[in-house]
Amino acid sequence: MLIRNMHTYDIKSSEITPKSAYFSRRRLLKSLAGGSAVVAFGPYALNNNTSAATKIPNLKRTKWTLKSLGESVKLTSYDDITSYNNFYEFGTSKGDPKRNARLLKTRPWTIIVDGHTENPGRYAFEDLVKFDQLEERVYRFRCVEAWSMVVPWVGIPLANIIRKLGPTSNAKYIAFETLADSKQMPGIRSRVLNWPYVEGLRLDEAMNPLTLMAIGLYGEILPNQNGAPIRLVVPWKYGFKSIKSIVRITFSEEQPPTSWNLSAPREYGFYSNVNPEVDHPRWSQAKERLLGGPTNMLGFVTKQPTLMFNGYTEEVEGLYQGMDLNRHF
Amino acid sequence: MATNQQFYWAVKFLIWLLAALPIAWLSWSILQKTLGPNPAEAIDRFLGYWALVFLWITLAVTPLRLITGLGQLIRFRRLLGLFSFFYAVLHLFSYLTINQFFDWVAIWEDLLKRNYIMFGFFGFIILTILAATSTTTMIKRLGAGNWNRLHKSIYISAILITIHFIMIRKGFQLEPFVYAAVLLLLLTSRFKLKHRRSRKRKFLSLKK
Numbered sequence: 001m002l003i004r005n006m007h008t009y010d011i012k013s014s015e016i017t018p019k020s021a022y023f024s025r026r027r028l029l030k031s032l033a034g035g036s037a038v039v040a041f042g043p044y045a046l047n048n049n050t051s052a053a054t055k056i057p058n059l060k061r062t063k064w065t066l067k068s069l070g071e072s073v074k075l076t077s078y079d080d081i082t083s084y085n086n087f088y089e090f091g092t093s094k095g096d097p098k099r100n101a102r103l104l105k106t107r108p109w110t111i112i113v114d115g116h117t118e119n120p121g122r123y124a125f126e127d128l129v130k131f132d133q134l135e136e137r138v139y140r141f142r143c144v145e146a147w148s149m150v151v152p153w154v155g156i157p158l159a160n161i162i163r164k165l166g167p168t169s170n171a172k173y174i175a176f177e178t179l180a181d182s183k184q185m186p187g188i189r190s191r192v193l194n195w196p197y198v199e200g201l202r203l204d205e206a207m208n209p210l211t212l213m214a215i216g217l218y219g220e221i222l223p224n225q226n227g228a229p230i231r232l233v234v235p236w237k238y239g240f241k242s243i244k245s246i247v248r249i250t251f252s253e254e255q256p257p258t259s260w261n262l263s264a265p266r267e268y269g270f271y272s273n274v275n276p277e278v279d280h281p282r283w284s285q286a287k288e289r290l291l292g293g294p295t296n297m298l299g300f301v302t303k304q305p306t307l308m309f310n311g312y313t314e315e316v317e318g319l320y321q322g323m324d325l326n327r328h329f
Numbered sequence: 330m331a332t333n334q335q336f337y338w339a340v341k342f343l344i345w346l347l348a349a350l351p352i353a354w355l356s357w358s359i360l361q362k363t364l365g366p367n368p369a370e371a372i373d374r375f376l377g378y379w380a381l382v383f384l385w386i387t388l389a390v391t392p393l394r395l396i397t398g399l400g401q402l403i404r405f406r407r408l409l410g411l412f413s414f415f416y417a418v419l420h421l422f423s424y425l426t427i428n429q430f431f432d433w434v435a436i437w438e439d440l441l442k443r444n445y446i447m448f449g450f451f452g453f454i455i456l457t458i459l460a461a462t463s464t465t466t467m468i469k470r471l472g473a474g475n476w477n478r479l480h481k482s483i484y485i486s487a488i489l490i491t492i493h494f495i496m497i498r499k500g501f502q503l504e505p506f507v508y509a510a511v512l513l514l515l516l517t518s519r520f521k522l523k524h525r526r527s528r529k530r531k532f533l534s535l536k537k
Contacts, residue, residue: 076366079366080366083365083366084365084366084367088500092498092500092502094365094366094367095365145499147367147370190502190503191501192500192501192502193500193501260500263500263501264499264500279442282443282444282445282496282497283439283443284435284438284439284442286435287435289367289369289370291366291367292366296430298426298427298430300368300369300427300430301369302430303429303430303432
């Protein structure tokens with residue numbers, strides 16, 4: 001059965017607005033004309049503990065705008081997105097990453113590329129993500145813990161990077177690894193998970209136009225707690241698939257191991273597609289709490305129904321044709 | 330010099346004061362909106378945490394009494410237990426209202442499907458029974474022996490609550506296991522201490 005969502009991603013002329021939605025936040029953009037790297041110090045620099053925010057110039061507009069998510073949808077605030085994080089390398093409570101991630105050194109940053117690829121080697125992250133190709137994409141972000149956000153990411157399609165790296169015909173999967181340095185990441189000392197954190201996708205999932213390698217949000221360079229300098233964003237999967245602070249990309253023939261699956265195979269599958277019909281063994285996935293979303297009469301956020309594939313059915317259902325999603329959860 | 334009775338009331342007053350601090354802090358934080366991006370979850374966790382802490386403090390009274398020899402400590406145990414119940418009620422209430430907003434279908438499904446909800450719920454039922462039978466009248470009505478046996482079920486409640494706490498965390502997290510270890514210590518120490526004391530008594534009576 002084809003589940004069609006109310007919204008559509010076709011671009012209407014009304015959606016092509018000259019200004020990005022976050023400008024409604026009345027932030028000043030001081031940009032220097034002509035430069036390739038334009039630095040501005042918006043008001044956020046004041047309350048952002050990760051140093052002065054760097055404004056990314058010349059972002060390409062895409063069809064994934066705020067409006068494409070529906071008229072009533074609002075962006076989750078910058079403060080919420082950057083102060084409520086699961087990044088266990090910096091501690092297990094939601095506020096830990098913001099407190100501890102300043103220790104992370106993101107420049108220079110090298111990514112090792114290996115496995116079944118024509119161009120293995122060590123890459124500076126700026127070589128993988130060309131700053132003049134950056135796009136803004138507003139995506140829903142659904143955590144496996146049943147809360148969600150709406151985030152304006154900045155990045156490039158992972159497919160662009162993969163094409164450049166040239167996987168060989170043996171490459172069926174792509175695996176990622178997060179930095180695991182106890183000197184920069186205090187959470188590494190406790191063995192919540194087996195470090196380093198690893199994640200992976202089937203190659204066709206990775207090539208899907210939705211899959212993004214993000215280096216920024218809200219038009220600025222990623223704060224460390226959100227996975228700086230480079231992270232994956234797979235909007236139709238639970239948040240933990242969107243691996244942060246990537247230091248290795250491996251093309252493999254076999255399905256790669258993934259951290260949460262290793263930790264609790266009964267609770268977290270390799271696919272981990274957002275699916276309201278398949279519950280986590282310990283809680284329901286039918287609804288979610290959109291942080292900063294509409295509130296009930298008690299003043300707390302009303303839980304809203306979770307959408308199949310987090311609302312991206314049109315774009316991704318072809319990837320799972322004929323698969324039993326209850327078994328491949 | 331303060332009399333014994335005055336001292337007793339002073340300590341009780343102090344317990345009331347200290348036990349009211351968490352709820353005062355929480356109320357203030359709700360009003361000030363300083364509980365972070367997900368206040369509903371923060372409230373849930375906070376109330377559950379303090380219900381647990383007061384239960385552990387209640388269970389520490391007997392070992393402490395046996396170690397220090399201060400028999401008077403027992404007079405504060407009921408109050409501490411009732412504060413645990415107080416926070417447990419608020420914890421359950423926040424789950425039903427703030428968390429599920431009276432979605433009875435979802436609540437019923439949670440109860441049946443989620444083991445950790447089940448463990449927490451039965452832990453709460455036991456606490457409710459103990460709170461309901463905590464009055465002097467009830468002690469008299471039940472008889473000291475029956476009442477004692479019934480109130481031993483606080484150990485079961487504490488174990489259920491520990492499982493509830495461990496299960497809610499993702500991955501292997503240390504904190505719930507620290508509380509589990511403390512509980513183990515609290516439960517085993519009282520038997521060891523009592524055993525030692527009864528042996529000592531026996532020894533003394535033989536000496537006479």
